[in-house]
Amino acid sequence: xxxxxxxxxxxxxxxxxxxxxxxxxxxxxxxxxxxxxxxxxxxxxxxxxxxxxxxxxxxxxxxxxxxxxxxxxxxxxxxxxxxxxxxxxxxxxxxxxxxxxxxxxxxxxxxxxxxxxxxxxxxxxxxxxxxxxxxxxxxxxxxxxxxxxxxxxxxxxxxxxxxxxxxxxxxxxxxxxxxxxxxxxxxxxxxxxxxxxxxxxxxxxxxxxxxxxxxxxxxxxxxxxxxxxxxxxxxxxxxxxxxxxxxxxxxxxxxxxxxxxxxxxxxxxxxxxxxxxxxxxxxxxxxxxxxxxxxxxxxxxxxxxxxxxxxxxxxxxxxxxxxxxxxxxxxxxxxxxxxxxxxxxxxxxxxxxxxxxxxxxxxxxxxxxxxxxxxxxxxxxxxxxxxxxxxxxxxxxxxxxxxxxxxxxxxxxxxxxxxxxxxxxxxxxxxxxxxxxxxxxxxxxxxxxxxxxxxxxxxxxxxxxxxxxxxxxxxxxxxxxxxxxxxxxxxxxxxxxxxxxxxxxxxxxxxxxxxxxxxxxxxxxxxxxxxxxxxxxxxxxxxxxxxxxxxxxxxxxxxxxxxxxxxxxxxxxxxxxxxxxxxxxxxxxxxxxxxxxxxxxxxxxxxxxxxxxxxxxxxxxxxxxxxxxxxxxxxxxxxxxxxxxxxxxxxxxxxxxxxxxxxxxxxxxxxxxxxxxxxxxxxxxxxxxxxxxxxxxxxxxxxxxxxxxxxxxxxxxxxxxxxxxxxxxxxxxxxxxxxxxxxxxxxxxxxxxxxxxxxxxxxxxxxxxxxxxxxxxx
Numbered sequence: 001x002x003x004x005x006x007x008x009x010x011x012x013x014x015x016x017x018x019x020x021x022x023x024x025x026x027x028x029x030x031x032x033x034x035x036x037x038x039x040x041x042x043x044x045x046x047x048x049x050x051x052x053x054x055x056x057x058x059x060x061x062x063x064x065x066x067x068x069x070x071x072x073x074x075x076x077x078x079x080x081x082x083x084x085x086x087x088x089x090x091x092x093x094x095x096x097x098x099x100x101x102x103x104x105x106x107x108x109x110x111x112x113x114x115x116x117x118x119x120x121x122x123x124x125x126x127x128x129x130x131x132x133x134x135x136x137x138x139x140x141x142x143x144x145x146x147x148x149x150x151x152x153x154x155x156x157x158x159x160x161x162x163x164x165x166x167x168x169x170x171x172x173x174x175x176x177x178x179x180x181x182x183x184x185x186x187x188x189x190x191x192x193x194x195x196x197x198x199x200x201x202x203x204x205x206x207x208x209x210x211x212x213x214x215x216x217x218x219x220x221x222x223x224x225x226x227x228x229x230x231x232x233x234x235x236x237x238x239x240x241x242x243x244x245x246x247x248x249x250x251x252x253x254x255x256x257x258x259x260x261x262x263x264x265x266x267x268x269x270x271x272x273x274x275x276x277x278x279x280x281x282x283x284x285x286x287x288x289x290x291x292x293x294x295x296x297x298x299x300x301x302x303x304x305x306x307x308x309x310x311x312x313x314x315x316x317x318x319x320x321x322x323x324x325x326x327x328x329x330x331x332x333x334x335x336x337x338x339x340x341x342x343x344x345x346x347x348x349x350x351x352x353x354x355x356x357x358x359x360x361x362x363x364x365x366x367x368x369x370x371x372x373x374x375x376x377x378x379x380x381x382x383x384x385x386x387x388x389x390x391x392x393x394x395x396x397x398x399x400x401x402x403x404x405x406x407x408x409x410x411x412x413x414x415x416x417x418x419x420x421x422x423x424x425x426x427x428x429x430x431x432x433x434x435x436x437x438x439x440x441x442x443x444x445x446x447x448x449x450x451x452x453x454x455x456x457x458x459x460x461x462x463x464x465x466x467x468x469x470x471x472x473x474x475x476x477x478x479x480x481x482x483x484x485x486x487x488x489x490x491x492x493x494x495x496x497x498x499x500x501x502x503x504x505x506x507x508x509x510x511x512x513x514x515x516x517x518x519x520x521x522x523x524x525x526x527x528x529x530x531x532x533x534x535x536x537x538x539x540x541x542x543x544x545x546x547x548x549x550x551x552x553x554x555x556x557x558x559x560x561x562x563x564x565x566x567x568x569x570x571x572x573x574x575x576x577x578x579x580x581x582x583x584x585x586x587x588x589x590x591x592x593x594x595x596x597x598x599x600x601x602x603x604x605x606x607x608x609x610x611x612x613x614x615x616x617x618x619x620x621x622x623x624x625x626x627x628x629x630x631x632x633x634x635x636x637x638x639x640x641x642x643x644x645x646x647x648x649x650x651x652x653x654x655x656x657x658x659x660x661x662x663x664x665x666x667x668x669x670x671x672x673x674x675x676x677x678x679x680x681x682x683x684x685x686x687x688x689x690x691x692x693x694x695x696x697x698x699x700x701x702x703x704x705x706x707x708x709x710x711x712x713x714x715x716x717x718x719x720x721x722x723x724x725x726x727x728x729x730x731x732x733x734x735x736x737x738x739x740x741x742x743x744x745x746x747x748x749x750x751x752x753x754x755x756x757x758x759x760x761x762x763x764x765x766x767x768x769x770x771x772x773x774x775x776x777x778x
Contacts, residue, residue, distance in 0.1 A: 005215075005237070006110075006138075007082055007110040007112060007215060008082070008084070008103050008107075008108055008110065009108050009109075009132075009138035072088055072089040072091065073088060073089040074086060074087070074088045074100070075087050075088075075097070081104075081112065081113070081114045082112045083102055083103055083104045083112075083114070083115075084102065084103040085099055085101075085102045085103075086099070086100045086101040086102065087099050087100065088100050104116070104127075105125055105127070107127055107128065107129050108129065108130065108132075108138065109129055109130060109131050109132050109138075109141075109217055109218045110129070110215050110216070110217050111129050111145070111215065111216035111217070111218075112215055112216075113205055113206050113207050113214060114204065114206060115127070115204065116200075116202040116203070116204050117129070117145065117146065117147060117158060117202055117203045117204070118146075118147045118156070118195075118200065118201045118202030118203060119147065119149050119200065119201050119202065120199070120200055120202075121149075121198065121199055121200060121201065122199050122200075126146065126149070127146070127202060128144055128145060128146030128147075129144065129145040129146065129216075129218045130143070130144045130145075130218060131143040131144070131218040131219060131220035132220055133220060134220070135221065141218075141220035142162050142163055142220065143160055143161065143162055143167065143218050143219075143220055143223060144160070144161045144218070145158065145159070145160050145218045145225050146158065146159065146161070147159070147201060147202070147203070148316070149201075150201075152198065153319050153320050153321065154315065154318070154319075154320065155172045155315035155318045155319075155320045155345060155355050156172065156173065156196060156201050156315070157169060157170050157171055157172040157173065157178065157180075157314075157315055158170040158178065158203060159251075160218070160225055160243070160244075162223070165251075166251040166252070166314075167223070167244075167250075167251055168225075168243055168244045168249055168250070168251055169251055169314060169363055170243070171311045171312050172312055172315050172318075172345075172355070173194040173196070173203070174312075174344075174345070174346060174347045174348075174372060175345075175346035175347055175348035175352075175353075176347060176348050176737070177192065178203075179310075179311055179312040179371070179372050180249075180311040180312075180365070181243075181735075182367055182369070182370030182371060182734065182735035182736050182737075183241065183370075183702055183706070183735035185735075185736070185737040185738065186737070186740075187705060187709070188208060188209075188682055188683075188685045188686075188687055189207065189208060189209070189212065189214075189229070189240075189685060189687070189688070189705065190205050190206070190207065190208065190214075191205060191206045191207075191208060192204075192205050193205070193206075207685075208685045209684065209685030209686060212229065212230070212685070212686070213229070213230035214227065214228065214229050214230070214240070215227075215228050215237075216228070222242075223244075224242045224243060224244065225242070225243045226239055226241075226242045227239070227240040227241045227242070228240060229688065229701055231688070233689070233693065234693060234696070236696075236697070238697065238699070238701055239697070239700065239701065240700075240701035240702055240705075241700070241701070241702040242700075246262060247260070247262065247267055248260035248261075248262050248267060248365040248366075249365075251363055252288070252314075252362055252363050253267075253268060253287060253363075254267075254268035254269070254287045254290065254291075254364070255268075255277070255287050255288050255289050255290025255291065255362075256277075256289075256290030256291065256360035256361065256362055257270065257271050257274045257290050257291040257292070257293075257360055257361050257364075258270060258271070258274075258287060258290050258291050258364065259271050259310070259364045259365065259366055260364070260365040260366065261365070261366040262365075262366075263368070266285055266287075268282075268285075268287040270291035271291065271307070271361070271364070271376065272305065272307075273293060273294050273295070273305070273378050273379075273382045274291035274292060274293055274294065275291060275292060275293075275294055276289075276290075276291055276292075277289040277290055277291060277292045290360070293379070294382065295379045295381050295382055296379065297337070297377060297378075297379050298379055298380060299337040300334075300337075301379075301380040302334065302377050302378060302379055302380060303377075303378055303380065303383045304330065304333075304334075304341075304342070304375040304376060304377055304378065305375070305376055305378050305382075305383070306373055306374075306375055307373070307374045307375075307376055308371065308372075308373050309366060309367045309368070309369060309370065309371030309372070310364055310365070310366060310367070310371045310372055310373075310374050311363070311364060311365040311366075311367065311371060311372075312343065312355075312364075312372055312374060313341065313357055313361040313362055313363060313364050313374075314361075314362040314363045315355070315357070316362075317357065317358045317359050318355055318356065318357050318358070319355070319356050319358070320345050320353065320354065320355045320356075321345075321353065321354045322345060322346070322352070322353040322354075323353070324353060324354035325352070325354075326342075326343075326344055326351060326354070328354065329342045329343075329344070329353075329354030329355075329356065330342060330375065332354060332356060333356045333375075333377070336356070336358075338358045338359065339356045339357070339358060339377065340357050340358060340359060340360070340361060340376065340377050341356065341357045341361060341374055341375060341376045341377060342354065342355065342356040342357070342374075342375050343355055343372060343373055343374050343375060344373075347372060361376070367734065367735070367736075368730075368733055368734045369730055369733075369734035369735075369736040370734050370735050370736025370737065447521065447522035447523075447533075448522060448523060448524065448525070449522050449523070449524045449531075449533060450524070450526070451524055451526040451527075451529055453480070453481075453524075454478065454488055454524050454531060454533070456481075457478030457479055457480050457486060457488070458476045458477070458478040458488060461474075461476055461490070462476075465477045465478065467487060467540065468540075468541075470590075470604070472489060472491060472492065472502070472604075472606055473489065473490045473491050473492030474490050474492070475487055475488065475489050475490070476488045476490065477536060478533075478536075484521075485535075485536035485538075486521055486533050486534065486535065486536050487533070487534045487535070487536045487537065488524075488531050488532070488533055488534075489531060489532040489533075489534065490529070490530075490531045491529075491530040491531065502530050502532070502606070505520075505532060505604075505605045505606050505608075506520075506523055506532065508580070508582060508605045508608055508610065509532075509605055511578070511579055511580065512573075512574075512578055512582075514569075514570055514573040514577075514578070515566075515569075515599065515601075516566045516567065516569050516570030516573070516599070516600055516601055516602060517570050517573065517574075517601055517602050517603075518534050518535065518537070518593055518601040518602065518603040519534065519535045519601075520532060520533070520534055521533045521534060521535055534603070535595075537593035537594055537595050537601065538595065538596050539593075539594035539595065539596065539598060540593065540594065541589065541590045541591070541592060541593055541594070542563065542589045542590070542592040542593070542594060542600065542656075543588075543589035543590045543592075545594070546560075546589060546655060546656055546659050546692075547589070547655075547659065547660075547661055552659050552692065552694050553694045556695065556699075557695050557699035557700065557703070557704065559598055560656050560657070560695075561703060561707070561732075562598070562599075563592075563594075563598065563600045563656065564653060564656055564707065564732065565729070565732055565733075566599055566600040566601075567587075567592060567600050567602065567649065567652065568649065568725060568728050568729050568732060569729060570600070570601070570602040571584070571587070571602070571645055571646075571649060571725045572725040572726050572728075572729055574602075574645075575642040575645065575724070575725050575726075576724075576725070576726060580610045581610065581642070582605070582608050582609070582610050583608060583609045583610075583640055583641065583642060583644065583645055584602065584605065584607075584608050584645050584648075585607045585608055585609060585625050585634075585640060585644070585645070586604060586606075586607050586608075586625045586626055586629070586648075587602065587629065587645055587648040587649060587652060588626050588628075588629045588648065588651075588652065589652060589655055589656075591603050591604040592652070607625060609640065626663075627663065628651065628661075628662040628663035628673075629647075629648040629651050629652070629662065630644070630647075630648070631643070631644035631647035631648070631719065631745060632647075632717065632745040633719055641719060642724065642725070643719035643720075643722045643724075644719070645725070646714050646722045646723065646724070646725060646728070647714060647715055647719075647722065647745060649714055649725070649728070650710075650711045650712070650713070650714025650715035650722075651674070651675070651711075651715060653707060653710065653711035653714065654674055654675070654678055654690070654708075654711045654715075655674070657690060657691060657692065657704060657707055657708060657711070658674065658678075658690050658691065658692055659692035659693075659694065660674055660692075661674070662674045662675070665677065675715055675744045675745070676744075677690070678690055678708065678711070678712065678744075679712065679743070679744050682708070682712060682741070687705060687708045687709075688701060688704065688705060688708075690708060691704055706731070706732075706735075706738070707732070709738050709741065710723075710728060710731050710732065710738070712741035712744065713731075713738065713739065713741045714728065715744045715745055716741060716742045716743070716744060716745065717742065717743055717744060717745045718742070721742055
């Protein structure tokens with residue numbers, strides 16, 4: 001690892017424990033430098049035991065413990081964990097050794113796997129981490145990361161202090177994670193653990209794959225606590241996660257009884273039944289005075305209101321009992337007039353334990369998902385108003401729905417009559433010929449362009465206006481007389497499959513309106529010419545970026561994540577929110593277009609199918625689409641559903657993350673396709689190696705890892721195991737726990753004797769061949 005990375009330094013002042021027999025004398029750097037530029041010297045084997053660090057030529061003393069202990073056969077050893085340990089022979093047992101001193105008990109700014117953050121309550125040792133004053137000055141800076149020493153019934157949590165003021169708070173450990181870190185969930189990289197007993201209170205983490213290198217650093221310059229992972233291929237440290245991560249992570253931003261909601265404006269909101277203590281200051285976005293109750297409490301007639309997905313309040317004034325149930329916790333809080341809120345202290349399993357808060361509730365924030373429930377005390381009058389208000393809302397909602405339905409029926413009848421009368425005038429003779437009776441009932445709301453208009457717009461289909469060509473036919477760029485840029489999709493006369501797809505695309509897209517779906521401007525049907533006219537996408541298709549060595553560098557991680565979320569929203573609209581439930585059946589990178597602001601728009605609905613009513617699955621004897629993106633149940637048996645689109649989305653997600661094509665994927669060391677490669681890395685605890693090298697420092701590794709996790713959930717073998725697109729959107733927008741993925745649908749392996757060629761019993765739509773093999777997870 002070059003250059004050498006500093007992970008420990010001697011302290012400027014003696015350790016906090018006055019009883020320590022190993023005071024530090026000097027301020028000096030200590031580097032774990034693999035070039036052995038420092039030499040450890042232990043003097044006086046049977047006498048006093050100073051541990052001395054000398055320069056390589058023994059010319060100067062860099063550092064010394066100056067211990068006063070008598071010791072025998074001392075050995076100073078640097079362990080693989082990064083812990084520098086000094087051991088001596090046990091006087092009571094010549095065959096065993098005891099640890100006299102170790103660097104892990106005297107942390108500086110770097111938190112390594114296996115180190116502890118917290119307290120040794122018996123010895124009075126505080127394991128906390130302090131930022132360097134400057135990048136080249138290891139003396140203590142302003143920021144410290146640690147856990148407050150509290151009583152046996154406390155609810156411990158970690159803080160970052162700036163001086164003696166709280167700067168950031170993790171939230172208490174809830175049995176799974178810190179409540180303020182919904183992203184601190186089980187994953188293939190890290191194990192997290194929290195220990196709290198009468199002897200110790202500490203948080204620690206370890207690596208599942210011992211070949212990985214990771215560290216957590218308190219950063220004076222960025223005012224953050226950053227988790228880094230070493231990327232061997234690039235020889236760089238990449239930020240995996242960082243705290244504080246956003247505005248709402250600022251300690252006490254909204255004051256007492258305030259709730260920070262990142263999606264709201266302003267971000268600070270008073271909890272329900274509370275109001276700003278100073279409305280004037282609150283209106284000026286000065287929220288530090290917080291909120292007060294609308295109505296006073298009356299103790300024994302009070303009740304509780306449940307709030308969900310919160311970061312739990314500061315636990316400085318809290319009490320915990322790990323053996324109580326939630327019902328017992330409620331009674332305990334209700335019988336104590338100073339108790340303001342309660343919840344389970346441990347949410348693992350079905351939940352257990354009791355945590356209650358006294359006084360004002362400080363530093364609460366709202367999460368989109370993955371937060372915790374909190375039951376907050378309310379006066380009886382507030383509870384009555386809440387119930388009464390709920391009844392009124394139900395009555396008003398019912399009346400409003402009835403009015404809307406009645407109005408919609410009347411307006412719909414009027415529009416139907418009007419369109420019926422105008423339809424003959426609006427449609428040119430022979431529009432979308434060869435339609436069956438059902439097709440002829442469709443009302444198409446789009447413009448019809450003359451052939452001469454299209455010819456003029458494309459300069460008679462000039463070659464320099466040609467954007468590309470697909471199975472449907474060529475696509476041209478055009479400019480209408482009013483200056484509007486358009487893309488014309490021209491049905492090839494030689495296309496054996498184009499006519500049905502053309503009719504299908506007109507019927508579907510004319511009815512769709514969403515910012516992440518391509519907009520159909522109109523169509524042209526004249527003689528043998530059949531053309532669709534779309535809004536022009538200046539950045540063309542997604543595949544022209546992610547698979548191009550130079551253009552892929554233009555897509556940093558934030559832009560790729562923006563594109564991922566846009567595609568997900570477009571698919572959700574097709575599956576759930578549009579007037580028709582639509583299965584795209586050919587989602588791939590070349591069918592995602594990018595507008596001038598790099599917003600993704602799903603296109604090419606030629607092979608899409610619609611579902612009506614409660615129908616959720618269909619089948620076909622003609623399997624069409626693109627191999628490499630097809631779900632296994634569709635490729636083999638012709639079965640398609642919204643979950644087959646989810647599978648395609650999972651493949652597309654892997655391509656966006658890796659910058660590699662699913663079809664034709666090559667790796668010099670393995671023979672699996674892209675799914676198999678991703679699955680192998682996941683099971684070996686190395687999923688981040690899938691990341692496109694050109695992303696460099698632009699990516700947030702925890703976000704990349706979450707997207708890899710989601711992609712593997714989308715490509716699971718059984719359609720029932722795959723999430724819906726609405727669930728995918730929630731996963732992308734939150735930090736909640738994700739289920740562990742099961743084996744993907746299929747793996748492609750080239751030149752394998754065990755592989756066999758795919759041959760569908762259905763009518764083939766191409767001559768492409770694929771080999772299939774199953775891969776067992778390790």
